[in-house]
Amino acid sequence: MSAVEMVEVLRGPLAESRHFGHAVICDASGEVVESWGDPDQQILPRSSAKMLQALPLVASGAADAHRLSTERLALSCASHQGAPLHNEAVAAWLSDIGRSEEDLICGAEPSRDKDLRLGMIRRDEAPRRLMNNCSGKHAGFLTLARHLGAGPDYCCPDHAVQRAIKSVFEEVTGQETPGYGIDGCSAPNFATTMHGMARAMAFFASAETRGDVLSRAASRLTQAMIAHPVHVAGQGRACTHLMQAAKEPVAIKTGAEGYFIAILPERGLGISLKIVDGATRASDCAIAALLVRLGVLDADHPDVKRFMNPEIRNFAKTVTGEIRPKADVF
């Protein structure tokens, strides 16, 4: 099945660009409740898989052995923007486990916090690994590696950390992974299908109803994200503002190349969404529209409108167009 037109970009009265995508809603049994496009489409979930990558951290007992706070659990699932809040929290975490910024394999990324980024340019300071949006995930990897007594090369696909992740990834997606790509932070990112990813999210959404170790870990991670939306992304970011605007507790997480997921614990539903061309402007809009349709978000909430119906302004600040969900799709 072909991807479905989900988002249109208007300039004046004219539709200038269009974005197509796939989306799947799964229930706790792993069955598809509703879908758009092709549920069997193979995808890389990118950072939308961070909760899956954090599962062994909690399920192994490493998180409790290191007394990780719920803020740190949220950071382990985060694509944060490298604001001082995030950088300081990750630095303290690394210190507590006897590791430092130099142990992070994620590479240095300029902070996406505007004041910090501009200040660093003015002070001629180089970007830092702590500011990499994945530094919390990597602090989690280092915590698990230490707990397992494993070596420092924790992004190697053969490392105990990544083998543990692959195992739970296949368990909760219900599929053998066909392979992986190397992510922006150098960690393997395992492939699955749209259905597999929605099934995994439904596993998280329904975890509270089960008592097994993996389900309890999934529930704790979901609750940590819901409790600390600013840790998951940051001010001005879709994940954070949509979670804060939601009418019921929900975890929402973006991934690079137009990926998005949502975990709806009160309904036991998991959602996966992929914009085929990889555009974030479209995945922000489409996930908001899908959650509005489900009644999780209110279309009139200003923090929903800014992602679902953002204005396009030009250099002179004139409104020249808008991004909007395609009518009657969601």
Next chain:
Amino acid sequence: MSAVEMVEVLRGPLAESRHFGHAVICDASGEVVESWGDPDQQILPRSSAKMLQALPLVASGAADAHRLSTERLALSCASHQGAPLHNEAVAAWLSDIGRSEEDLICGAEPSRDKDLRLGMIRRDEAPRRLMNNCSGKHAGFLTLARHLGAGPDYCCPDHAVQRAIKSVFEEVTGQETPGYGIDGCSAPNFATTMHGMARAMAFFASAETRGDVLSRAASRLTQAMIAHPVHVAGQGRACTHLMQAAKEPVAIKTGAEGYFIAILPERGLGISLKIVDGATRASDCAIAALLVRLGVLDADHPDVKRFMNPEIRNFAKTVTGEIRPKADVF
């Protein structure tokens, strides 16, 4: 007809994202020689229309009355990157016509020249209108407005400058325009079809064979672009490097939202290309692939490879994937 898959984005062995588009090649008679997707698709050509917007500047006699150099004609068609070369050239041009930066309606844009941009942040200097990628086009508008004795509001659709542009736009596209959007620089950007835009580019490509005023203006603008590829965009930009790498004289010009055109004077052919989702990474790749197929570019040239087959590197500088044309499309 639906858009055609033109570009794929790979991460490791997996195709992660895909870009679809339309493309049309027209000959001097305005007939479609070859097409992909829908030649009747309505589009906004954005900055790919700058040569059309500069036609009245030359055809009216304004360019000669103000002794515009070929560098200035190239700048009138440019989406330059606000490097010192461009900013100084536009400032001198404005001075020569008794106008200043304050007369530009285009809005202030941060320079895309990295050294200048970072230097301005360090010196706490605000972005300037001169650095707007369209400042050369606007200097052309101001020159024409002065020549016509028209007022300062030269981006108003009713202004003599914009009426002149609409008239030639409809003449060379061979179609009545269905409307316009307001561009990033506040000028009206008239809509046409993929075929209309390719026909207009073929008008430019074949202009040298005709003696009428509009054709002579089109030929001069094309030759100015070919003579000054750095003025048209800048170091590191696809337009500039693809023109420099071409095996025959060719004008190549990007537009926002995934638009691209090419003018092939030696063949009398015009090309229009639109990536449906608006991604520049895909339009850079697709226009290069199309010109390779025609024998205008050499696929092994490093300045072609960097746009047609760019590597994707992550924060740790590891190669994680590549962008490439879809096999057997071009």
